[in-house]
Amino acid sequence: MTTPDDILPDHLRDSDRHAGFDLTAEFEPFDQMNDIFTRAFWDEKVRSKETDAFFASYRMEAAPRRGDGFTQRDFALRNASWLISDVISNRAAQDGVREGFQGWIRNDTPVAPDRATLRSPAEEARGIKEIARFFGADLCGITHIDPRWHYARIPDTRTMTPRDNDLPDGLTHVIVMGHEMDAGLVETYPSALAGAATGREYSHEAAIVMQLAAYIRNLGYNAVASMNDTALVIPYAIKAGLGEYGRNQMVLTPEFGPRVRFSKVFTDMPLEVDAPRKLGLACYCQNCTICAQACPVKALPEGPPDLGRGSPSTIRGVRKWSADCEACFGYWAKLKTDCAICMRVCPFNRYPDGTLWHRLATHPRWRGLAKWWLERRRPPARLKPAEWWKIGGTSR
Numbered sequence: 001m002t003t004p005d006d007i008l009p010d011h012l013r014d015s016d017r018h019a020g021f022d023l024t025a026e027f028e029p030f031d032q033m034n035d036i037f038t039r040a041f042w043d044e045k046v047r048s049k050e051t052d053a054f055f056a057s058y059r060m061e062a063a064p065r066r067g068d069g070f071t072q073r074d075f076a077l078r079n080a081s082w083l084i085s086d087v088i089s090n091r092a093a094q095d096g097v098r099e100g101f102q103g104w105i106r107n108d109t110p111v112a113p114d115r116a117t118l119r120s121p122a123e124e125a126r127g128i129k130e131i132a133r134f135f136g137a138d139l140c141g142i143t144h145i146d147p148r149w150h151y152a153r154i155p156d157t158r159t160m161t162p163r164d165n166d167l168p169d170g171l172t173h174v175i176v177m178g179h180e181m182d183a184g185l186v187e188t189y190p191s192a193l194a195g196a197a198t199g200r201e202y203s204h205e206a207a208i209v210m211q212l213a214a215y216i217r218n219l220g221y222n223a224v225a226s227m228n229d230t231a232l233v234i235p236y237a238i239k240a241g242l243g244e245y246g247r248n249q250m251v252l253t254p255e256f257g258p259r260v261r262f263s264k265v266f267t268d269m270p271l272e273v274d275a276p277r278k279l280g281l282a283c284y285c286q287n288c289t290i291c292a293q294a295c296p297v298k299a300l301p302e303g304p305p306d307l308g309r310g311s312p313s314t315i316r317g318v319r320k321w322s323a324d325c326e327a328c329f330g331y332w333a334k335l336k337t338d339c340a341i342c343m344r345v346c347p348f349n350r351y352p353d354g355t356l357w358h359r360l361a362t363h364p365r366w367r368g369l370a371k372w373w374l375e376r377r378r379p380p381a382r383l384k385p386a387e388w389w390k391i392g393g394t395s396r
């Protein structure tokens with residue numbers, strides 16, 4: 001599927017422009033067989049004893065070792081945080097579907113045969129956002145479905161061979177939700193303990209997307225619950241007005257900076273969509289390289305957006321900041337846990353909307369002053385995992 005500008009439907013072309021998306025004629029939807037996690041099962045260039053041990057450590061074979069943040073207790077909290085997500089993602093293992101990661105979350109309730117009387121799309125959109133918050137989402141935006149961001153193929157997890165992306169037809173909208181990660185835990189990256197911030201949100205997400213989708217199906221409309229599976233969520237989150245794309249490969253939100261995860265529900269319920277927002281966050285990245293410098297394996301770019309290095313794990317035909325994900329995941333495999341140093345060090349994680357620094361950094365006139373001020377301060381040190389346990393595991 002090529003998508004030169006002129007064959008895009010108007011609503012997508014206009015919102016691409018507002019979002020600042022820059023696609024070339026080489027664009028191709030991404031094949032999930034090629035993301036680095038999936039490659040770690042079939043591609044000998046990525047798979048190693050270390051990557052196998054990395055995945056095993058999330059289950060029984062935790063990898064405790066001496067060192068603050070990597071003790072048995074640290075791994076215990078991380079793995080326990082993942083538990084509910086794991087229960088959901090293992091449900092359809094016999095069918096080769098890892099729900100929420102490599103396949104959408106199967107419906108537990110049917111679509112009601114009678115449709116509820118709907119209010120206007122604007123009122124229904126407001127209602128959906130309230131219900132998303134009721135179930136526990138911290139952010140919610142809505143956008144049109146856009147097959148460019150859907151995986152061209154997905155793996156059959158029994159054999160790690162490709163099959164078609166089986167998202168049902170007829171879906172028109174995507175409800176994108178944001179889930180704040182625990183601030184204190186994120187401050188301890190890199191550590192096995194910090195991985196509890198990631199695991200806890202996946203477990204939360206699983207419940208929230210399933211409940212929101214069940215609500216919509218009970219109203220008589222189709223709804224498909226989805227976490228990391230089925231589609232790239234970053235372009236969707238930007239289109240849904242939740243934030244802007246940063247150098248650290250994450251959506252920077254005004255509320256939490258990059259310290260947030262995203263989930264989604266695909267639906268055919270008629271809803272008013274949100275517009276991408278110009279927030280001034282990504283503009284700051286143009287002259288900031290804090291995340292790139294902090295990355296221990298130098299996986300992040302220091303220059304302007306480009307078309308990538310030709311890695312099979314990078315989508316083709318999108319001008320953007322792209323990471324060396326082979327180097328990034330290689331580091332995770334060595335650690336036996338995930339990393340997010342590039343999230344921790346981002347100033348938008350520390351200075352959310354409403355703080356003076358945020359106001360300066362997002363204003364074209366004062367951006368330079370914000371950078372100058374930051375450079376004169378000592379960068380905040382990583383929180384020692386032992387300290388996190390001492391302060392009782394509460395967010396600061």
Ligand code: B12
Nearest residue numbers: 035036228232233245248249250251261262313314315340
């Ligand atoms: C696979 C994956 C990874 C892999 C590898 C990516 C790869 N290239 O294979 C690795 C291990 C590197 C990884 C690391 C991390 N990830 Co990750 N990852 C994913 C996942 C599951 C799939 C993305 C994918 O298929 N990428 C393959 C191709 C498309 O990669 P790419 O070309 O480099 O494109 C990347 C970006 O440029 C952007 N992107 C893609 N297309 C387009 C188009 C436009 C126009 C724009 C602007 C951006 C954009 O999205 C891609 C993210 O990998 C997504 C969830 C999802 N379904 O989207 C989460 C996701 C992107 N990861 C996330 C996070 C937080 C992380 C980590 C911080 C780890 C952690 N502890 O959570 C690190 C950050 C590393 C970094 N700086 O890059 C979050 C980001 C949240 C946010 N605030 O934006 C997501 C959305 C998961 C979630 N549940 O929220 N990740």
Ligand code: SF4
Nearest residue numbers: 246248285288291346
């Ligand atoms: S650390 Fe700087 S360059 Fe990196 S994402 Fe944050 S603001 Fe952008």
Ligand code: SF4
Nearest residue numbers: 295299328339341342
């Ligand atoms: S997650 Fe860690 S290794 Fe990967 S890009 Fe970020 S800082 Fe680098």
